[in-house]
Amino acid sequence: MSKDDRIEVDYRITGGDPDQIAEAIRVEQTIEFPFDLAPTWIQQEVVGHVRNHNGESVTIAYHAGVAEGGLPQLLNLLWGNVSLFPGVRITDVRLPESILQQFRGPRYGIAGLRARFDAPTRPLLCTAIKPMGSTPSELADMAGTLAHAGFDIIKDDHGLADQPWAAWAERVETVAARVTDAATAAGTNSVYMPSLNVTSDRLAEAATFAKDAGAGALLVLPGICGFDAMRALADNDDLGLPIMAHPSLLGSNVVTPTQGLDHGVLFGTLMRLAGADISIFPNYGGRFSFSTAECLDIKEKCLSPLGSLAAAWPSPGGGMTLDRIGELLDFYGNDVALLIGGALHRGDLATNAAALVERVRNL
Amino acid sequence: MSKDDRIEVDYRITGGDPDQIAEAIRVEQTIEFPFDLAPTWIQQEVVGHVRNHNGESVTIAYHAGVAEGGLPQLLNLLWGNVSLFPGVRITDVRLPESILQQFRGPRYGIAGLRARFDAPTRPLLCTAIKPMGSTPSELADMAGTLAHAGFDIIKDDHGLADQPWAAWAERVETVAARVTDAATAAGTNSVYMPSLNVTSDRLAEAATFAKDAGAGALLVLPGICGFDAMRALADNDDLGLPIMAHPSLLGSNVVTPTQGLDHGVLFGTLMRLAGADISIFPNYGGRFSFSTAECLDIKEKCLSPLGSLAAAWPSPGGGMTLDRIGELLDFYGNDVALLIGGALHRGDLATNAAALVERVRNL
Numbered sequence: 001m002s003k004d005d006r007i008e009v010d011y012r013i014t015g016g017d018p019d020q021i022a023e024a025i026r027v028e029q030t031i032e033f034p035f036d037l038a039p040t041w042i043q044q045e046v047v048g049h050v051r052n053h054n055g056e057s058v059t060i061a062y063h064a065g066v067a068e069g070g071l072p073q074l075l076n077l078l079w080g081n082v083s084l085f086p087g088v089r090i091t092d093v094r095l096p097e098s099i100l101q102q103f104r105g106p107r108y109g110i111a112g113l114r115a116r117f118d119a120p121t122r123p124l125l126c127t128a129i130k131p132m133g134s135t136p137s138e139l140a141d142m143a144g145t146l147a148h149a150g151f152d153i154i155k156d157d158h159g160l161a162d163q164p165w166a167a168w169a170e171r172v173e174t175v176a177a178r179v180t181d182a183a184t185a186a187g188t189n190s191v192y193m194p195s196l197n198v199t200s201d202r203l204a205e206a207a208t209f210a211k212d213a214g215a216g217a218l219l220v221l222p223g224i225c226g227f228d229a230m231r232a233l234a235d236n237d238d239l240g241l242p243i244m245a246h247p248s249l250l251g252s253n254v255v256t257p258t259q260g261l262d263h264g265v266l267f268g269t270l271m272r273l274a275g276a277d278i279s280i281f282p283n284y285g286g287r288f289s290f291s292t293a294e295c296l297d298i299k300e301k302c303l304s305p306l307g308s309l310a311a312a313w314p315s316p317g318g319g320m321t322l323d324r325i326g327e328l329l330d331f332y333g334n335d336v337a338l339l340i341g342g343a344l345h346r347g348d349l350a351t352n353a354a355a356l357v358e359r360v361r362n363l
Numbered sequence: 364m365s366k367d368d369r370i371e372v373d374y375r376i377t378g379g380d381p382d383q384i385a386e387a388i389r390v391e392q393t394i395e396f397p398f399d400l401a402p403t404w405i406q407q408e409v410v411g412h413v414r415n416h417n418g419e420s421v422t423i424a425y426h427a428g429v430a431e432g433g434l435p436q437l438l439n440l441l442w443g444n445v446s447l448f449p450g451v452r453i454t455d456v457r458l459p460e461s462i463l464q465q466f467r468g469p470r471y472g473i474a475g476l477r478a479r480f481d482a483p484t485r486p487l488l489c490t491a492i493k494p495m496g497s498t499p500s501e502l503a504d505m506a507g508t509l510a511h512a513g514f515d516i517i518k519d520d521h522g523l524a525d526q527p528w529a530a531w532a533e534r535v536e537t538v539a540a541r542v543t544d545a546a547t548a549a550g551t552n553s554v555y556m557p558s559l560n561v562t563s564d565r566l567a568e569a570a571t572f573a574k575d576a577g578a579g580a581l582l583v584l585p586g587i588c589g590f591d592a593m594r595a596l597a598d599n600d601d602l603g604l605p606i607m608a609h610p611s612l613l614g615s616n617v618v619t620p621t622q623g624l625d626h627g628v629l630f631g632t633l634m635r636l637a638g639a640d641i642s643i644f645p646n647y648g649g650r651f652s653f654s655t656a657e658c659l660d661i662k663e664k665c666l667s668p669l670g671s672l673a674a675a676w677p678s679p680g681g682g683m684t685l686d687r688i689g690e691l692l693d694f695y696g697n698d699v700a701l702l703i704g705g706a707l708h709r710g711d712l713a714t715n716a717a718a719l720v721e722r723v724r725n726l
Contacts, residue, residue, distance in 0.1 A: 029522070030495055030522070032520055032522065032705065033494035037705070037708050038494050042497075046494070066526065068527060069524025070524070071562065072584070072587045073522070076522055076611050077522070079615075080521070080584075081611060083611070083614030083615050084613075084614030084617075084681075086618045128395075130394060130395055130396045131405055132394050132395075133401070133405035157396075159393065161431060161432025161439070164431060165409075197432060199433040199434065199435060200435075200595050223443075226592060228587070228588070229592070247444075247447065248446070249442055249446050250447075251444070251447030251448070254447075255447060255448070260615045282447055289447065342397045345396070346397060346400060
């Protein structure tokens with residue numbers, strides 16, 4: 001194996017002596033066995049190698065073979081048991097071509113969705129139907145208004161599941177039909193994106209049901225269903241739909257600065273490996289906690305080269321308001337999927353939606 | 364809906380003004396919509412209610428209907444978007460009978476595995492075959508020695524996947540056959556438990572393959588494959604095998620004391636809802652960071668009443684050594700699945716294994 005065939009992981013170690021913890025990590029993430037008892041070749045080849053040790057910053061290089069077995073074992077190698085170490089954070093990951101070529105990545109990515117939505121240079125416009133408690137018919141009315149205005153993607157609020165107020169299948173059929181009708185009537189490219197917030201044994205079936213009902217994209221919660229389940233949906237040629245990833249249940253992996261994964265690694269690199277065309281995250285200054293630097297890190301990791309994998313759309317959301325659009329475009333540029341939900345409902349939805357589409361249309 | 368049909372979640376809020384953050388949470392976890400714009404009945408019924416506010420400790424009661432749709436939406440309600448809030452930690456969860464009865468929980472639990480392994484009062488004895496890099500034949504030799512000694516469960520190291528040194532299917536067949544032969548020859552009840560560290564589209568098929576090969580239990584990584592995928596495996600009557608849950612990738616949810624979920628909620632309550640018969644976690648004083656109080660919390664939540672769900676075996680592991688057995692039994696009592704791996708290999712494996720079985724046999 002060439003040196004280039006190593007998986008390199010950069011850690012920032014502040015939970016104790018970086019030397020000792022790095023020694024623990026390189027064993028923990030591989031053989032989980034007393035190092036001195038392992039055969040010499042395993043000590044040399046299978047256990048990770050510490051490189052570029054510089055104070056708190058440590059790089060460990062792992063044999064690419066350790067990660068064989070698909071995305072589950074790659075996640076396990078990166079952050080499996082080490083997730084239990086306080087004071088350890090992954091700041092970057094570099095994967096060799098032998099690993100990268102195992103992943104298709106985003107089916108559409110930036111270029112594919114620009115073509116799909118006839119948006120050669122402008123940002124994408126996404127929104128959500130809500131609030132929970134609304135009936136399928138009420139949600140469909142809302143979705144119809146948004147499709148008429150020309151939003152690219154009209155998604156379920158991620159928490160919509162199979163609640164008594166709007167059962168999953170009825171909602172998906174009702175809303176998909178209304179979006180299709182409204183988009184056809186108005187000549188827009190709008191698609192409905194249901195939340196695949198269903199049990200694991202129904203995931204593939206629900207995706208097919210949604211597509212057959214007319215949905216044009218899928219919202220997936222990889223923190224709940226698992227990153228590899230999202231990857232399987234994205235790789236499914238019979239579906240072939242754009243995938244948007246929601247950050248539900250993933251927050252604890254990023255919000256403590258001394259522990260977890262850097263924001264870009266999780267919401268950029270890992271989401272792309274798992275096939276997300278669009279990666280939602282809470283924008284700075286919204287109702288969550290991400291900083292401008294963390295949001296830039298996500299943008300960078302969504303867009304920067306990663307083997308032959310397509311770039312993904314960063315999608316800042318979470319309490320976005322209409323008057324911040326200019327600032328968001330200055331910050332992210334045009335390769336961004338704007339996600340504006342509740343704020344559209346303050347005043348008249350149709351008026352607000354039309355104004356936003358007009359604002360973005362010719363960028 | 365009666366007051367008893369609410370889901371109550373206890374939070375400790377230290378990331379800002381508890382009043383303001385509780386107001387944000389009760390909306391964030393339900394309607395994700397400007398509260399003042401929601402219809403009155405949705406404000407009253409669908410949005411959570413703040414109860415028992417006492418300084419940093421806040422309870423929010425949610426309509427049970429919000430969690431309809433299975434374990435994915437229950438997880439989403441408990442810790443979906445709130446996982447993105449620094450300074451918020453869930454300290455307890457109380458589920459109404461209407462929710463609990465939707466979950467089968469552990470198929471075997473404490474009583475079922477006591478019967479399965481002819482262990483009416485003693486702790487269970489579990490171990491792992493390792494290190495990664497070993498061939499299927501080498502792992503089978505090790506497993507045979509452990510089955511001869513009479514370990515109840517002989518599991519794959521969780522990181523064993525489909526690596527070049529031991530491909531998944533060959534390893535499972537080879538080790539399962541050896542454990543079956545050794546247990547039959549020695550008259551022990553030992554079972555082999557492969558790690559279902561495979562891609563999501565192969566999970567069910569791999570479980571069936573393992574059972575057909577003679578495996579007697581399954582190791583599942585819910586942090587990677589998703590809690591509901593584990594639940595589906597546990598609920599599968601055609602499999603009907605005991606399930607052990609591994610904490611891989613879950614650590615960031617617990618290790619920061621001011622953020623995440625309390626250890627017992629994650630490794631006790633949620634693991635039982637998701638069907639784990641045995642819940643592995645890092646023991647205090649091992650190579651990880653859990654405190655004695657955190658380990659007691661896990662034990663308590665594994666064993667305490669939870670509707671009609673069976674109790675699960677707490678399984679402290681992670682660098683356990685032979686000389687700590689007495690201390691572990693004093694601490695956990697006999698309802699514990701001891702997990703001792705690498706330390707058995709210091710000296711002669713057969714001798715160490717026999718000594719450990721003898722130590723535990725008549726407890």
